[in-house]
Amino acid sequence: MDLGALNPEQLEAVLHKDGPLLVFAGAGSGKTRVITYRVANLIYTHEVPPSQILAVTFTNKAADEMKERLRYLLGMDIRGLWVGTFHAICARILRESGRAIDIPPNFLVYDESDQLDLIRQVLSELNLDEKQFNPRPIRNAISRAKERLIMPEQYAAQASDYFERIVASVYPRYQSALQAANALDFDDLLLATIRLFTEQPRVLERYQQQFRYILVDEYQDVNYAQYVLVRMLAGAHGNLCVVGDDDQSIYRFRGAEPELILRFKHDFPDAKVVTLERNYRSTQPILDAAFRIISQNRVRAPKRLWTDRTEGAPVTLTPVSDEEEEARLIAEYIQRQVYLGRRRYGDFAILYRTNAQSRAFEERFLRER
Incomplete structure (x- = not known):
């Protein structure tokens, strides 16, 4: 495997073997290459069995692309490697081990449309008009609660206004309806996996021992439940590599907490930190304009992107009336x-x-x- 295509910072991240690793990867800095080469290096150089590596991606497409790149790099079958989104990984764990908390392996996964239909059903049972109580905000509020690991009883105790009290009345009935349908929604996949690991320590220990090396992409966009899950899985070996960029976090409205990437060093005091600042995508005038904007963020990790492409058209701003x-x-x-x-x-x-x-x-x- 040729590592000559990597710049010094990328190489530093790829060659780091044991212990926690935080990679701040600026836009266009070769993040995907680093993750792929890091996995390949563990398998090729250190002879880590693929089944002992867990790589968490943000989308299914990213997972498929990583598998393809690894097959190309290694020229070998990587069967056994766990690569997928948080939801896909949790669904697989629950189908394997969910019976320990009474979740059968043939459970259904309800998508957003299914969830809204179920909430409409609950609203009808409560004699609440869905024209007055829009199912979508209610569904979103339940999702935000689950991302914070807040169960129906706790949510009801904390409800402080009229809307939250309506959500509190829907939430437990919605969960009961899911259970009656042998279904989990996307948030339940994480919630149930965390419950499985909490209530069944031996199950957690099994997966901790299996996953000697864990990589998480787009760490700036993880929510609290995902953060807790990663901490649990990495608890035995501590070989956790997270890659992300707080400057690129755009999913707070969906529960993402970019503060979690900034506190990684606090969570893992012995963590190595590598910052990828060389950009391969843009010209320097574009990078400078972007920096002048993003540097106004009050809380961010220090970084400034640069490129060899120093020349380029300036960014223009044209005010218009409408x-x-x-x-x-x-x-x-x-x-x-x-x-x-x-x-x-x-x-x-x-x-x-x-x-x-x-x-x-x-x-x-x-x-x-």
Whole structure:
């Protein structure tokens, strides 16, 4: 396996073998390469059996890509390696060992649509009109509670306003309905796994001994339940590697707690910290503009991205009066660049914060077609 493609910081993270490791990986700094090479190095150089490695990714797509890269790097079968999202890993553990807490292996996993249908059913049983009590905010409130490991009784005791009291009346009935359907929702997958490990220490010990090396990607976006689960699994060997960037945390609205990556050194005082600051994606003017914005965050890990690509067009900021003017100016700029032969239409990308903001652009582009 050739490690020559890695820069010094990437290599430092890949070669670190035992003990906790925190990798701050700035945007475009080769994070995926580091994780993949680290797993490959454990298997190839240190002859760690793939079955003793657990790699947690943020999406199923990322898990599939990691497996493919590892097969390419190692040129061998990596059967036995555990790679997946928190939900996928927990579902697998529960299907293997959930009977210890009366969860049969053939349980169903309810998606968001199933969950909303179940909440509508509970609202009907409580004689609450779903037009007045929207199921989605109720479902979201229950999800946030589960992410904090707050059970129905505790939630009811803490309910402080009218909405929370409504949620408190729905939450226990929703859980009972899930159980009656032999189903778990996505949050229950983590909640039940933590309960399994808490109530059945021997089961926890089995998985602790199995997973000698644990890697967690996108650690800046873990929630409290995921944090607790990782701490439990890493409790025996302590070979936990987390990779992330507090500057890129965007899922607080979904329960993510970026503070957890910042307290990793507190949780593991002997942790090695590696910071990947070399960017392979952007030019320096873009990185400088991004830094001037993100550096305003009051609490963040110190880092500043740099690149060999020092030259590049400056970032421009154009104030506009409304979304129609914005769409008009962008359409005119694109047309002018294409007309002058400097760019093709396929060279342009328009990013917007919410889907609703695309309408003004769509209408303008249709008129200019």
